[in-house]
Amino acid sequence: xxxxxxxxxxxxxxxxxxxxxxxxxxxxxxxxxxxxxxxxxxxxxxxxxxxxxxxxxxxxxxxxxxxxxxxxxxxxxxxxxxxxxxxxxxxxxxxxxxxxxxxxxxxxxx
Amino acid sequence: xxxxxxxxxxxxxxxxxxxxxxxxxxxxxxxxxxxxxxxxxxxxxxxxxxxxxxxxxxxxxxxxxxxxxxxxxxxxxxxxxxxxxxxxxxxxxxxxxxxxxxxxxxxxxxxxxxxxxxxx
Numbered sequence: 001x002x003x004x005x006x007x008x009x010x011x012x013x014x015x016x017x018x019x020x021x022x023x024x025x026x027x028x029x030x031x032x033x034x035x036x037x038x039x040x041x042x043x044x045x046x047x048x049x050x051x052x053x054x055x056x057x058x059x060x061x062x063x064x065x066x067x068x069x070x071x072x073x074x075x076x077x078x079x080x081x082x083x084x085x086x087x088x089x090x091x092x093x094x095x096x097x098x099x100x101x102x103x104x105x106x107x108x109x110x
Numbered sequence: 111x112x113x114x115x116x117x118x119x120x121x122x123x124x125x126x127x128x129x130x131x132x133x134x135x136x137x138x139x140x141x142x143x144x145x146x147x148x149x150x151x152x153x154x155x156x157x158x159x160x161x162x163x164x165x166x167x168x169x170x171x172x173x174x175x176x177x178x179x180x181x182x183x184x185x186x187x188x189x190x191x192x193x194x195x196x197x198x199x200x201x202x203x204x205x206x207x208x209x210x211x212x213x214x215x216x217x218x219x220x221x222x223x224x225x226x227x228x229x230x
Contacts, residue, residue, distance in 0.1 A: 003154070013164040034215035038155070045223055046147075046155065046203060051216040089155050092217045097169035099145075 003031065004090055004102035011108040012080045022073040022106045023091030028100055029069035034093035037066060037075045040104075050075060065099045077107070085109040112219040114134040114206050116163035121197055121222030132206030132221055140164070140184040143214030146191050148225075158204070159191065160214065174200075180181035196228045 005023040022029065022037075029035055037050035048057055050066035053073065063078045072077040073092070077084055081084040118130040132145075146158040157159050159170040159180035168180045179192045203225050207217035 032215075034213070036216040040155075045220040047220070048210075048216060048218055051210055051218075052212060055212075057218075077224070090154070091157075091217070097160065097167075098171065099160070099215075101147075101155040101157065104154040108217070 002100070004092060006088075006090060006102035006105045008103070009106045009108065011110055012077075013110045014080050014082065016080050017076060017078045018107065019076045019088075020088055020107075020108075022075070022102050024071050024073070024092055024100070026071060028092040028094040029068065029073050030097065032093050033068070035066070035068060035073045036091045037064075038089045038091065039084075039086050040089065041050075045088065051075055069095060080109055081110050099110050114208065114219060114221035116204060116206050116221045117217040119204065119226045121229060122227055122228045122230050124196060124198055126195060126196055127194045128226060130191040130193065130204055130206075130224060130226070132191075132207075134187045134189065134208070136195065137208070139182075139207045142211075142218075143209035144180075144182060144189045145209065145217055146180060146189075147205045147207055147217065148226075149205070150199075152177075155203075156202075160209075161189070162214075163209075166194070171197070179230060186196040193204035193226070196226075198228050202226060210213045221225075 038046040040046040054066040161168040203223040210216035210218040
C-alpha cells in the first residue's frame with residue numbers, strides 16, 4: 001500500500017489560514033470517509049485532531065477543519081497560532097483491515 | 111483519562127526478537143480495537159498492526175507480516191507486539207494507539223512510544 005501524498009512543508013503568519021492536502025486513490029481516500037488527521041509536535045506522540053473527514057474530537061479548537069473531494073482530503077488551520085507549528089499527518093483506512101499514512105507536512109508559523 | 115504506556119524497547123541485533131507491551135488504563139480496554147504504529151528516525155508514521163477488541167482478529171502491514179504478531183490480554187489491559195527476525199529497517203519509535211469509539215478506523219489516543227533500535 002503506497003503512502004498518501006502530502007506536501008512536505010507549509011507556512012503562514014499568525015492569524016492567517018493555511019490548508020494542507022492529502023492525496024490518495026480510489027481505494028482509500030476516495031472510497032472511504034475514514035480519513036483522519038494527526039498533529040505531532042517535536043519529540044511528542046501524535047494527537048488526533050480530525051476524524052471521519054471533518055469531525056473534531058472534544059478539546060480540539062474549531063480553528064481546525066477537514067474536508068474531502070474525490071481522492072484528496074484537506075486540513076485547514078484558521079487563525080494560525082504559534083503553537084500550531086508542528087508536523088501534520090493524514091491517514092486513511094484502505095479496506096481489508098489496513099491503514100495508510102501520508103508522509104507528513106511540516107507547518108511553520110512565520 | 112486514557113493512558114497508554116509502552117515498554118520493552120531497546121537495542122537488538124538483526125535477526126533477534128523483542129516483545130513490546132502497552133499497558134492501558136482509564137478506559138474499558140476490552141471494548142476497543144488497538145493498534146501499533148511506528149516512526150523511523152526523522153520519518154513519517156507507518157501503520158504496523160491492529161487487533162480487534164476481543165483479540166480474535168489481528169492484521170498487520172505487508173512489511174512485517176510473518177515476522178510480527180499483535181495480541182492482547184484483556185484480563186491485564188495489555189497490548190502486545192511480538193517482533194521476530196528483526197531487521198535494521200525496523201528501527202523506529204513504536205507507539206500503541208487506541209481505536210476510536212466511532213470505529214477503530216481512527217487512532218484516538220497514543221502512548222509516548224518506545225524506541226527499538228536494530229543494529230549489529
